[in-house]
Amino acid sequence: MALNIRAAAAKCIFAVIDKGRSLSDELPLQISKIDPKDKALLQECCYGVLRVLPELEYEVRSLMDKPLVGKQRVAHFLLLVGLYQLKYMRIPDHACVAETVAACPALKCNHLKGLVNAILRNFLRKKANEDNSTLPDAIKYNHPGWFIKKLQIGYPNDWERILAANQIKPPMWIRVNRQHHNIKEYLALLIEAGINFSNVDDKSGAILLTKAVDVYKLPGFELGHVSIQDGAAQQAAVLLNCQPNDNVLDCCAAPGGKTCHILELTPDIGKMTAIDIEENRLIRVQENLTRLNLTAEVITADAAKQDWWNGEKFDRILLDAPCSGTGVIRRHPDIKWLRKATDIDILTKLQQEILKNCWSLLKPNGTLLYATCSILPEENSQQIQAFINQTADAELIQINQNQSIGWQILSGENNMDGFYYALIKKKNHSS
Template sequence: MSKNIRALAARCLYAVVDQGRSLSQELPKQQALVESGKDKGLLQEFCYGVLRYLPELEHHVRQFVKKPLTGKQRVFHFLMIVGIYQIKYTRIPDHAAVAETVAATAILKNRHLKGMVNAVLRNFQRLDSTELDDSVAEPVRFNHPGWLIKKLKAGYPEQWQNILTENLQRPPMWLRVNQQKTDVEQYLTLLEDVDIAVKYIAPVSNAILLEQAVDVTKLPNFADGWVSIQDGAAQAAAPLLSARSDDNILDCCAAPGGKTCHILELTPDIKAMTAIDVEPERLVRVEENLARLGLTANVIAGDAANPIDWFDGELFDRILLDAPCSGTGVIRKNPDIKWLRKASDIDNLVVLQQQILAAIWQLLKPGGTMIYATCSILPEENTMQVSRFVEQNADATLATIDMGQDAKDWQILPGQDSMDGFYYAKLLKKS
């Protein structure tokens, strides 16, 4: 098969948007068909970019295609979108974008649509302006589904537009230094030696924000486990948990294992670390991360809502519950979330979170600490969820979080200090 990057992007986007498949699963399949690292990067740029601006790009297609493509022709809808994305949002010369996108029609085995694809792209080129005015519907203007805009307006009446804008940005690159291999100051020197610029050091977690993203192979001693890639917000979990020597710790819903590893890096002399996740295939990443960093944990495939299947009876001193959630705080790095999630999913996730909270709470020792975390920004998954839990459990209290602020819980919004959207609450179990 020819390696026309536009054709591969159209197929990937069709699988994600129309068939509901995850970008993290589909993109690697298409990238495996090309050899050049540059082409792999370009393919990723097309797919991520289109998913960020999907409603806007579809709006432009509808300006020229009055009858939507269906069935086997549907992939050509996404091919035209890929073409328009290149013209509007990349530095690729228009003539090259049009030519390569039109050439992809042969690869996708429908040459008779060549004329339509060519006409749409050339007509788009001729537009005096591609800017959207206020008369365009909000989902198109803000490039988010209507249900999510409605929820953000309700939860953040003063900030919702800023959240939507931040969600369209490219995610920055944060590093976590492995304290068992080196320290932050030494690693900053190594970065300076290879001309990798640092923008910011988080004051509590010592997370390192780079000026711009780099390939991990360029990071000093990455393969030897000196450093990991982890967002600044996620790096707050381990300091908040405050593990101590001889603690028995559970990381619940642990895959891909970044927080498990961070806890072990900060407190290597804990009694035991158990990491569970309901999806066995995702635990492969946990094992890989532990191995690269030279760390050890008891990794178990298990359902957090049904501990009876895996719990050995020894209660935990501290539990990190990174609960399944909508992922609405990490849309910058996972733009497919906007199109894979539905409003009804949120109600189902809230119920699942309640079930897991109730089940895992029983595994915590009296006097123990649980950190409840999500990568969501929706109040029903976060503040409302925790408030309900505390009201329903007389042995649970909500502790103040000391992360540069005095608050009962901590909602980080997308882009705040360059971090992902994230939520933390610290629950203490009465003795």
């Protein structure tokens, strides 16, 4: 028998918030327990609750005398699911309340049915009189306070816009495999298939669809003619600008979108090596290569070490550095609650270590593209400025006329994810 959808959502959010599991790991487990036709509803409940978590937590606190703890804790997350539906979904109020109450037995909290029912009904009564103008920023903007402070310091004119962009459902960008079609040809195929698009990025040729579609409806998807990849991520292969016969390293490569894009744009490079520290994530890299009929040497390796390296230096290195992921919150709202302020110092030290190690693998006159899906200056412009200051043979190549140290794409800018790029050339001192 399929699990009640609200119960599945409560279990999923409980695992993320209290157990520290990622949504992308936990959601598939819960999807496997429900009726397949309810998948979209479960996803909406989980993503939605995580987007507006502080606001919902505030509502629950104001409606209860004491919090649910211990074995009853999972019912707290059921209440969040119920409140999210009442506030943000078009399901009739009576159906939301009834279905949420009906989820109690599946969570082994049958005795709390009356409480869940009363809290949701009380919320409906008080909803009309709500005044949110005096709430703390963390509740008003639905982001952790430490993150809001960092944005206010880093982007005094843009912080509110960034927070608002994080709360919007992400659009669907696609990448055309140039080995099969040029952009113009593929746009014609989209029109023929009745799939609307709203933008084509000038630099990369990334196509923004007007609304998301099933991937198998995209012309030639199963044949490797097109892939799903955000417009910001598609800048990497273009900026790296690989040439025929180049020896190329994609460092921290999983899930392999950028690896494949480089090979699509420059099929006659000498060799592509893709490394990642997590062996299970490299399965995705291999799957992507196989679907697109591309070849790379895929190695499980720690990018901060050289025990995997055969001694041949690289002409081009893409370092997609481990980062806070703060630029992709709209795709992964659990990042807001899994990431802690103390993580940033740890990450910047790891980035320094990997950057230094990768630099030693680069040939003179070679180029390294440093990339993150972060919007925090500590991980991006400040990190690169420090590296340039400390590295005599490093020359920063300007890639954005409005920014002196790399290119920071802010969350939601041109409908893209938040991303950072810096292109660095290794000077040849002998010439």
